[in-house]
Amino acid sequence: MSNLVQGQTGEWEVVIGMEVHAQVTSDSKLFSGSSTAFGAGPNQNVSLVDAAMPGMLPVINGTCVRQAIKTGLGLKADINLTSVFDRKNYFYADLPQGYQISQFKHPIVGEGVLTIELSDGSSHVIGIERLHLEQDAGKSLHDQHPSKSYIDLNRSGVALMEIVSKPDLRSAEQAGAYIKKLRSILRYLGTCDGNMEEGSLRADVNVSVRKPGAPLGTRTETKNLNSVRFIMQSIDAEVERQIEVIEGGGEIFQETRLFDTSTGMTRAMRSKEDAHDYRYFPDPDLLPLTFTQNYVDQIAAELPELPDDLRVRMVNDYGLSSYDAAVLTEERETALFYEKASIGRDRKIVANWMSVELFGALNKAGKTLAESPITPVALGELVDLITDGTISGRIAKDVFADMFETGKAAANIIESKGLKQVSDTGAIEAMIDKVIAENQDKVDEYRNGKDKLFGFFVGQTMKLSGGQANPGMVNQLLKNKLK
Amino acid sequence: MSDLLQLSAVEARAALASKKCTATELTQSYLDAAVQTEALNNYVQLTHDKALEMAAASDVRLQAGTAGPLEGIPLGVKDLFCTEGVETTACSAILKGFVPPYESTVTSKLWADGAVMLGKLNCDEFAMGSANETSVFGPAVNPWSDSNGPNLAAGGSSGGSASAIAAQSALLATGTDTGGSIRQPAAFCGVVGMKPTYGRCSRWGIVAFASSLDQAGPFARTVADSALMFSSMAGFDAKDSTSANSPLPDLASAMAAGVKGMKIGIPVEYQRDGMDAAITTLWEQGQEWLKDAGAEIVPISLPHTAYALPCYYIIAPAEASSNLARYDGVRYGQRVEEGGSLDDMYEASRAAGFGEEVQRRILIGTYALSAGYYDAYYLKAQKVRRLIRNDFDAAFADVDAILTPTTPSVAFPLGVKQDDPITMYLNDVFTVPANLAGIPGISVPAGLSSDGLPLGLQVLSGAFCEEKMYQVAQVIETQSGFSGAPQRAAGRANS
Numbered sequence: 017m018s019n020l021v022q023g024q025t026g027e028w029e030v031v032i033g034m035e036v037h038a039q040v041t042s043d044s045k046l047f048s049g050s051s052t053a054f055g056a057g058p059n060q061n062v063s064l065v066d067a068a069m070p071g072m073l074p075v076i077n078g079t080c081v082r083q084a085i086k087t088g089l090g091l092k093a094d095i096n097l098t099s100v101f102d103r104k105n106y107f108y109a110d111l112p113q114g115y116q117i118s119q120f121k122h123p124i125v126g127e128g129v130l131t132i133e134l135s136d137g138s139s140h141v142i143g144i145e146r147l148h149l150e151q152d153a154g155k156s157l158h159d160q161h162p163s164k165s166y167i168d169l170n171r172s173g174v175a176l177m178e179i180v181s182k183p184d185l186r187s188a189e190q191a192g193a194y195i196k197k198l199r200s201i202l203r204y205l206g207t208c209d210g211n212m213e214e215g216s217l218r219a220d221v222n223v224s225v226r227k228p229g230a231p232l233g234t235r236t237e238t239k240n241l242n243s244v245r246f247i248m249q250s251i252d253a254e255v256e257r258q259i260e261v262i263e264g265g266g267e268i269f270q271e272t273r274l275f276d277t278s279t280g281m282t283r284a285m286r287s288k289e290d291a292h293d294y295r296y297f298p299d300p301d302l303l304p305l306t307f308t309q310n311y312v313d314q315i316a317a318e319l320p321e322l323p324d325d326l327r328v329r330m331v332n333d334y335g336l337s338s339y340d341a342a343v344l345t346e347e348r349e350t351a352l353f354y355e356k357a358s359i360g361r362d363r364k365i366v367a368n369w370m371s372v373e374l375f376g377a378l379n380k381a382g383k384t385l386a387e388s389p390i391t392p393v394a395l396g397e398l399v400d401l402i403t404d405g406t407i408s409g410r411i412a413k414d415v416f417a418d419m420f421e422t423g424k425a426a427a428n429i430i431e432s433k434g435l436k437q438v439s440d441t442g443a444i445e446a447m448i449d450k451v452i453a454e455n456q457d458k459v460d461e462y463r464n465g466k467d468k469l470f471g472f473f474v475g476q477t478m479k480l481s482g483g484q485a486n487p488g489m490v491n492q493l494l495k496n497k498l499k
Numbered sequence: 500m501s502d503l504l505q506l507s508a509v510e511a512r513a514a515l516a517s518k519k520c521t522a523t524e525l526t527q528s529y530l531d532a533a534v535q536t537e538a539l540n541n542y543v544q545l546t547h548d549k550a551l552e553m554a555a556a557s558d559v560r561l562q563a564g565t566a567g568p569l570e571g572i573p574l575g576v577k578d579l580f581c582t583e584g585v586e587t588t589a590c591s592a593i594l595k596g597f598v599p600p601y602e603s604t605v606t607s608k609l610w611a612d613g614a615v616m617l618g619k620l621n622c623d624e625f626a627m628g629s630a631n632e633t634s635v636f637g638p639a640v641n642p643w644s645d646s647n648g649p650n651l652a653a654g655g656s657s658g659g660s661a662s663a664i665a666a667q668s669a670l671l672a673t674g675t676d677t678g679g680s681i682r683q684p685a686a687f688c689g690v691v692g693m694k695p696t697y698g699r700c701s702r703w704g705i706v707a708f709a710s711s712l713d714q715a716g717p718f719a720r721t722v723a724d725s726a727l728m729f730s731s732m733a734g735f736d737a738k739d740s741t742s743a744n745s746p747l748p749d750l751a752s753a754m755a756a757g758v759k760g761m762k763i764g765i766p767v768e769y770q771r772d773g774m775d776a777a778i779t780t781l782w783e784q785g786q787e788w789l790k791d792a793g794a795e796i797v798p799i800s801l802p803h804t805a806y807a808l809p810c811y812y813i814i815a816p817a818e819a820s821s822n823l824a825r826y827d828g829v830r831y832g833q834r835v836e837e838g839g840s841l842d843d844m845y846e847a848s849r850a851a852g853f854g855e856e857v858q859r860r861i862l863i864g865t866y867a868l869s870a871g872y873y874d875a876y877y878l879k880a881q882k883v884r885r886l887i888r889n890d891f892d893a894a895f896a897d898v899d900a901i902l903t904p905t906t907p908s909v910a911f912p913l914g915v916k917q918d919d920p921i922t923m924y925l926n927d928v929f930t931v932p933a934n935l936a937g938i939p940g941i942s943v944p945a946g947l948s949s950d951g952l953p954l955g956l957q958v959l960s961g962a963f964c965e966e967k968m969y970q971v972a973q974v975i976e977t978q979s980g981f982s983g984a985p986q987r988a989a990g991r992a993n994s
Contacts, residue, residue, distance in 0.1 A: 064601060068825040070594065071581045071603060071704040073739050103821050105868070109841055114824020165841075167829075295868035297877055300710035300818050302740050 019186040023259045028225045032185035038177045038208040039216040040083045046175035047074030058168040066173040068112035080175040083207040090205045093128025101302045105295040110154035120296040123148035132193035143182030188251040204348045223254045234268040250275035334363035356392035389423040398426040439486040451476045503528040504667040508724040515571045522571025526554035529573040532989030533668040541639040541662035545618040553615040570613030575669035578619040581704040589706040590634035591624045593852025594832040603704025612731040621659030626708040629926040631658025633856040642666040642985035649912035654684025660718045661688035667989045672718040679930025682942035686905035686955025689944040691725045696962045697937035698743030701736030707822040709815035712934040722976045726750040753966035754973040759793030764898035768804035777948040778904045785956045788978035801890040807932040813880035820864030888936040895961035900971045905942040905955035945979040
């Protein structure tokens with residue numbers, strides 16, 4: 017599939033790089049003991065350090081370091097045993113220290129990779145440039161007072177991982193797949209909850225266009241996108257804008273842009289000339305961050321199975337389609353649900369029931385998997401009842417609907433409603449005889465060569481059985497009787 | 500009871516232990532002395548009630564036999580240390596009215612050991628200065644000033660601390676030393692001032708000037724008092740990531756041991772043209788004393804000495820420019836609302852709140868860190884810093900301690916160097932290298948100039964080897980027989 021975009025002057029290639037800010041899952045902040053709990057009242061989670069009181073000093077939170085290493089390992093990246101925290105200096109009301117502690121020249125994690133799969137079945141390896149730890153800033157609230165801004169420092173000092181990709185992405189779809197895959201890996205690792213609505217995961221997107229084979233064009237950076245949809249929309253909008261500008265004889269300026277969710281367009285925020293001189297220098301309050309390879313190896317040994325490995329295992333060992341495997345591994349919770357539901361059973365049938373029936377029902381009901389009224393065990397039991405012939409697939413759908421409605425076990429529903437499949441030859445033959453007797457004209461037509469009518473007889477028999485007749489047996493017995 | 504003021508801390512402890520006086524009496528004497536010497540402007544705030552409360556509590560503990568190592572000893576605190584419930588300004592307008600809800604680690608440790616807080620001592624604004632002239636409260640005055648002549652500088656930045664110790668309005672005092680801010684005023688005022696190894700004393704709760712150089716240390720009248728106070732101040736603090744977890748050496752036995760067999764280095768680069776002759780003479784005298792006491796004097800070279808001062812004046816302002824960014828008038832201190840925007844408020848608050856020298860250093864530091872200049876200035880200075888440290892490492896591979904003058908001149912009259920920052924910066928030429936290298940240094944009063952002004956000798960030792968420094972300092976103190984009696988000390992008629 018070509019990613020090239022058609023313009024007035026020919027085709028354009030899109031080049032995208034992403035900087036993702038992922039909030040580290042940790043009970044306390046990067047350099048202070050304050051809580052990171054979401055939803056606290058304004059300025060409730062603020063320590064003397066977070067408020068930059070005179071004489072206060074940062075102390076690194078070991079949990080956050082561990083989480084960054086874990087994430088680096090999950091991205092198959094180089095882990096730097098020595099890294100340095102720098103100060104990024106700028107004035108803003110929600111930055112009490114007047115600088116953000118970040119890692120500039122020597123990040124904790126170096127180059128890695130992330131593989132994305134697209135709907136056309138293709139997969140692409142996207143390079144990771146680096147991952148570093150840094151503090152989040154506070155939040156400015158502009159809507160609380162007619163002329164003043166309010167400041168909430170709850171986020172001030174919260175640990176973020178900035179994960180920077182190489183400019184390897186070539187379309188909005190790829191960018192969407194990248195953020196989804198990254199989110200998935202972070203959630204598998206338990207290093208970031210990936211909650212985009214709460215701001216735990218935000219992306220800055222760098223976009224440029226060029227004629228295929230030409231050197232890189234000038235890029236713009238669209239800041240602070242907090243949903244997959246916005247990321248993709250903003251890229252499409254920005255690509256369209258850039259092509260229009262260039263083809264109209266204009267020039268793209270290196271600048272920071274904002275995505276306006278109401279118009280679906282990006283607009284300029286500040287140009288390169290207005291860019292801050294951050295005056296980075298190593299934070300003298302902190303020694304270089306060092307740890308041993310042994311420590312990294314210990315973390316590596318405890319790493320959970322990641323979606324890529326799991327997906328390969330599902331295809332190779334379970335015989336699932338690549339698509340089903342991708343769907344089932346996207347979220348760790350889904351994969352765990354599936355493992356529990358399918359263990360010791362026909363993996364493919366369970367995969368099918370999950371991705372079609374269960375997801376369908378959840379979608380319709382607006383529920384998440386965690387809220388599913390059907391437990392993994394209950395779904396497994398339902399599949400067992402199908403495979404052992406207790407109920408037909410068709411009846412199973414009704415049973416499933418009932419299970420979803422009531423949360424009851426499949427066996428109970430079948431029992432109480434008498435839905436058990438009829439596999440008794442005599443009973444089925446009696447029904448077939450009745451159908452033949454009542455439709456003698458059609459029997460004649462069939463026997464005169466109108467083969468298509470076979471389905472009619474199957475349908476009538478099944479109807480007569482209330483759907484409970486074993487469809488395989490009905491087929492077989494009908495063929496014999498109609499000979 | 501002015502005779503109580505004559506006791507050293509070690510003697511006062513003995514007097515308190517043997518019930519010859521009470522902590523309340525001792526404290527009251529010092530509070531009276533501070534009032535009496537008010538003209539020296541070394542206190543910016545006397546915490547009279549708190550002092551007497553703490554003294555009363557000390558008396559209870561002395562009575563109960565639960566006295567700490569500094570029980571009942573009246574102590575002044577440089578206004579750079581955050582003190583819970585007591586206004587802390589770093590002698591800057593921008594922090595006027597700031598009352599910390601927390602206590603610095605160092606002062607907490609001193610109070611825990613029984614010391615009594617007399618008040619907050621004057622210093623240069625944000626510890627930036629060498630004469631205490633940049634303080635928003637005006638300069639502290641050197642008690643050695645002739646009351647008929649011009650007022651002399653107490654030195655800086657810890658001018659108030661040095662002045663108060665010399666004037667006998669504090670028995671002990673805290674200071675901080677970023678480039679000589681303890682040792683230089685100690686030399687000017689004829690008292691003992693010590694900068695510990697970087698990392699010995701927690702920086703938590705001390706208003707930061709230059710984080711990689713700042714180190715708290717004691718002011719005292721004797722070397723033994725200095726060691727006593729240092730032992731209470733020092734110690735690992737998990738709240739300061741640069742705090743060192745290294746056990747404190749046995750200072751008392753070291754000081755009792757003498758210097759027989761020790762090798763003392765004399766750096767050739769510290770012989771400067773234009774240095775006061777009295778200082779050169781005293782330095783030579785110091786070498787003789789140590790030789791007499793059995794030490795071996797060895798000439799050494801610290802080849803990068805000449806680069807220390809310029810290197811310091813890149814690194815310290817660079818760190819300061821960032822450390823002082825938090826003073827924006829938003830959360831504490833003084834705010835000036837002018838114009839409508841946030842930037843207007845920042846600019847107005849900082850323009851009104853910071854004095855000239857602080858503004859100068861913020862600008863120098865901001866420039867040194869700017870894109871395009873970073874490599875030429877900050878990075879280069881860090882490399883030079885490493886070379887300076889290597890110089891000392893090489894020297895201490897061979898010698899136990901190094902002896903130098905503390906300052907190139909005696910105390911100068913207030914006001915004369917104010918217009919020339921470079922001349923002012925030269926005051927720190929002998930003290931700055933120790934900060935850059937992170938090693939400990941002590942200034943011991945060892946003699947008087949022809950004008951009768953005190954002169955100090957500096958002893959440096961390897962990092963975390965303070966015992967060797969104290970060992971040498973003790974011998975110099977004993978041999979010099981210096982008995983500092985400034986004209987304007989408390990109890991003297993013309994103070």
